[in-house]
Amino acid sequence: MLAFLYRRKLSFITLFVFLLPAPLFAQNLFLEKIDVCSTASFCMDCGDPKATCDQFTLDYICDQINRKYILKDAFGSISFQVLVEASGFSCVLSHTDVTNGPLTAELIRYLNGNIWRPAKENGKPVYASVNVIFRFANGKISSQMQRMDLAELKPPGDPAIYNKTTTYANPSLKSYEFTTWTKYNSPLPDNISKSCIVDKSDVLWYTTIKGLTRFDGQNFNPVNEFNSPFNAETDVADINVDKDNNKWVYVDDKMYKYSDAGWQIFDFKKFVPPGAIRILNNRHGDLLFATKAGLVVLRKDKVVVLNKKTIPLLPSSNVYYVYEDSRKRLWIGTSKGCIMIDHNVPTTFNTSNTPLKDTYISNATEDEAGNLYFSLTACNATPGDNDKEGIAILKTNGSWLHYNDKNSGMPSNHVNDMLYDKYEHVLWIGTEQSGIVRFNLKDGWENYHNNNSAMPGYTINKLAQDSKGVIYAATANGLLRIKKK
Template sequence: MKKTLLVMALSLFSILLNAQSLYPEKFEDCKLSEFCLDCGNPQAQPPKTVFQNILHGIGEKKLVTLKGTLEMQILVDQEGKPCLLSIDNKTNMGSAELGIRQSVNATENWTPAIDGTKKENSSVSLIMEFVDGKFRAKRRTFNFTNQSNMKATGTPDQKGSERAALSERWKVFTQGNSELPWDMSRAVAADLKGNIWIGTDNGVVKISDGKWQHFNAGNTIISATKYNKAQTEPVRDLAVDQKDNKWFVIGYGVYCYDNRVWTKFDSVNSPINWARKIVVAPKGNILFTSWDGVASFDGSKWNVINKKNSKLPSDRVLGVFVDSKDRTWIGTFEGNVVIEKGKTTALNDKSSPLSKAHISKMWEDKKGNLWFSLYNEKGAAAGVYMLSPEGKWERLWNDNPTMFAGNSINDFFFDEEKNTLWLSQNNVGIIRYDIESKKTEIYTTENSNVTSVNIERITKGADGAIWAATFAGIIKTELK
């Protein structure tokens, strides 16, 4: 089988800090208490056989159908021995099924990182992307401003718009110019009172009338990281429900803040196990996607939607949404379904884009149109689609069908007031699309002051400004 390998050596500022797992799926057999993130001059270097060993562990039969992205944090000790510390598995197969930990830990010794004449313990993040029996790989970029902060800026995979064609300017909040406790941020939302909430890799921030309030392991029940009690577990997603409760995916668990009391939900008191995304249903239920199906909470009782009880094609759920007709749409890595009045229907009509790509996010506008971001690294089906109440499909960027094949959509926000769609595109930047004029503006680190190519969540503030959480700070559009 033909395999394509692209390894990108990327620049890095070094930093020593207590051990930290970067990704949600963690492994406990790496025992070092302190290491640096890809530090050294030279940095730790893998043996030439590292990717071949991983592919051998996966096996040729699985490689044929394997699709998606694996991001691995590998700890390399002073002797060069590798150990898989954490992983973000966004493929259609489980990590245990792929044998990733065994393959990484069994590879030949690396060349360890060196600081001057001293060998260092360090961690390296590698990304493998699989599509159509082939793969490509690269090394994750990290930049650091000081010994307590981490950020990732990156170079865009695609060219942005000409600077003169951009209609928006961005205001940037970082640890250096604001009270943001950590530059690497993954979530942002506006509550019912117009306050902005930010989820960082070191705590939660609330901005109210220009005043910043912090919530972390020191003043709430939010857990600290295992190896550094002064640092809070990363916030991976957040949402605000109809009662103005704030919901957070933090570390392994889920937290709810009712503006007075914090409550934690985990595998002990709920069916939640490594929740990924939070979605608020019209009737107030809170839905959590995971690799174990969908967990739903109505305020007192939990319910689980999975392959066993609801005929999902897979328990590895990418997206979920409940529309105004109380239909539950679920996207998995093996196909999409809609559940209505307890009946599950597979969305495999060949004339529908839902038969060719997987639902990652949905939204319903005031006219009853359903908006979809669809994920699929194979072929040209990934992208943004709109389904009218009459059942007619419309595809945005129809003249560029492979626009989101290699660089998927992380999030989108439909600003109905301005008839504008905002999208964050993985490893590219943020996109502004005027629905009436069909004008596209692509903002990257190269043509604007957008700070990172990694943008996770987008929201709108009460004043009309668009906010986005990036791996190098928070950005918002400047009001005109």
């Protein structure tokens, strides 16, 4: 939301800015279209050199807006797609302000009146569209050109489906609405994300290698130098939320805590030298940090480190994942295998006749009946599809099941994340190469990817769900939302 005051009239105006997906190859990139431009033929941010205007000109526009409007409480951004004709004249094609407020109208007049240099191909001027983004923060407006990497606009290619025996009818696919945001149709700083989390206020915190963003379902709000210890392009490795709705963010071997008191740095290195690999939590909301030197447990400001010194049967101190089930058993996945600790009694699995032999758990979840679901990664895995991987299920009667692409509807074996959907009572599985798997816990396997649905690609790194059942996926090609129709 952008809130600002017009200096002359001093009237309060509220502008809601939110972005909906638009086809990346459509002529109008953003949702709000202006049908006054001649758009018979143009390319998006093409040419060498590309179409541009001087930063001095954009700074002049911002200076005029800052003089005219009181932007003290404004935050957010508005993006514009500008068509630059071969003659150098410009015309705004589309933008992201769904209210079409007076500020946006004034920015359009400025952009249409700019001095532009057209794009050229083979030395000849051509029609090309470029993007300009105006950001509101710290009581001011700023602007810059937003260049497009045309390679990122290309389809990500075909998913890898190693399962050659299953025909995916996908009967539930029509029940969902798929929405995708990228850095080209939204304020997302980058398309590639490894992690995301939905906090207790249903706000999505979305990490990328070029910045952290919050999304409340309508508005994207960047986490940057104006409201955090990070800048707009900070590489955020991981994020999680504790039982008190504090956010924990791992950046550059440092752990940060965000609470009502603001941002604090957590002195992590005094417990383990290498820093964290993943930020996790148990059923009580205690923080668990998986590191190369052991498992660090933070409980009521007390820290406990579990490694081979404290637990000799631990296969390795290089911990990748940990999960506490409803029976208070602690499952730990390490680089050399798994261990389960039940009331201080450890059990290892490398010599067992279970799917956990010579594998480690990389994710876990549990259904209402107490059945446990583990995604597996093979120890000393080699590139390619590995049948030791897939999904392991520990049923409440103590029996094990192992699903891979040879004996089930799994399209491939390498799993990045899982989520048990308590609203629909199904298991959602995010894969490395095959998109999303929807498993109804019996025999119903469905597989959604960019070739059969509105998904942006096939690499799903993280899944999160809000209190209304809406699912978000951090992918290699943008933010995906899956919403029941």
